[in-house]
Amino acid sequence: xxxxxxxxxxxxxxxxxxxxxxxxxxxxxxxxxxxxxxxxxxxxxxxxxxxxxxxxxxxxxxxxxxxxxxxxxxxxxxxxxxxxxxxxxxxxxxxxxxxxxxxxxxxxxxxxxxxxxxxxxxxxxxxxxxxxxxxxxxxxxxxxxxxxxxxxxxxxxxxxxxxxxxxxxxxxxxxxxxxxxxxxxxxxxxxxxxxxxxxxxxxxxxxxxxxxxxxxxxxxxxxxxxxxxxxxxxxxxxxxxxxxxxxxxxxxxxxxxxxxxxxxxxxxxx
Numbered sequence: 246x247x248x249x250x251x252x253x254x255x256x257x258x259x260x261x262x263x264x265x266x267x268x269x270x271x272x273x274x275x276x277x278x279x280x281x282x283x284x285x286x287x288x289x290x291x292x293x294x295x296x297x298x299x300x301x302x303x304x305x306x307x308x309x310x311x312x313x314x315x316x317x318x319x320x321x322x323x324x325x326x327x328x329x330x331x332x333x334x335x336x337x338x339x340x341x342x343x344x345x346x347x348x349x350x351x352x353x354x355x356x357x358x359x360x361x362x363x364x365x366x367x368x369x370x371x372x373x374x375x376x377x378x379x380x381x382x383x384x385x386x387x388x389x390x391x392x393x394x395x396x397x398x399x400x401x402x403x404x405x406x407x408x409x410x411x412x413x414x415x416x417x418x419x420x421x422x423x424x425x426x427x428x429x430x431x432x433x434x435x436x437x438x439x440x441x442x443x444x445x446x447x448x449x450x451x452x453x454x455x456x457x458x459x460x461x462x463x464x465x466x467x468x469x470x471x472x473x474x475x476x477x478x479x480x481x482x483x484x485x486x487x488x489x490x491x492x493x494x495x496x497x498x499x500x501x502x503x504x505x506x507x508x509x510x511x512x513x514x515x
Contacts, residue, residue, distance in 0.1 A: 248290035254440040261429040272431030272462035279424040285416045300489040311397040315343040332411035335365040378417045382424045388433040431466040435490040439498040444507045
């Protein structure tokens with residue numbers, strides 16, 4: 246059975262290739278009104294990616310930052326108290342705020358809220374109880390940032406919600422994500438390529454987009470992964486992705502020779 250990582254990568258590839266774009270900004274494809282759903286049985290299988298795979302440090306500072314930004318202790322505590330009192334109720338829908346600390350110059354929290362839903366077997370069409378958790382997003386970057394969110398939500402938030410729940414659930418029946426907007430960025434392509442076939446992805450992308458700026462930028466970012474000297478890059482994220490690329494080549498998680506062999510045929514001919 247697939248796990249969360251497999252479902253996430255499949256989702257990113259599908260919408261990057263097929264979902265209508267709302268806007269393009271350099272190497273970023275923006276999309277609106279996107280939904281992503283993970284079945285509970287898949288959620289139980291856990292994840293096969295780590296923060297280190299995303300280019301973060303092993304020390305756990307990213308989890309501390311996500312907890313600071315999105316864990317609203319007061320709202321979570323209140324919601325869990327309400328959940329405890331809903332055992333005999335046939336329908337339950339509880340909201341949890343995810344508005345923690347945030348810098349003033351930010352556009353606002355990416356994860357805006359959580360909704361916990363429970364329907365007793367007496368009121369569902371198939372006579373089976375149903376328990377779901379929804380996450381509402383303002384916006385997110387779909388690879389590095391959302392990949393880290395999935396770890397945070399799986400390891401910390403969902404277990405906290407489930408703790409001593411009166412319905413005896415070990416995992417929700419379904420976990421859903423609603424994105425007001427989201428975007429795929431070519432900058433973070435190294436994260437993506439360790440989980441999918443980069444050549445087949447680029448072929449599929451070209452089939453749908455042709456020689457567009459978006460496709461050209463994805464090719465450019467793919468080519469730049471092969472650079473060994475990246476001392477001239479000034480931006481931390483850019484340097485971080487180059488360092489990640491070299492590590493993934495070395496570990497064999499991305500086939501460097503495979504990329505080199507096929508890349509020339511994928512480039513746009515002027």
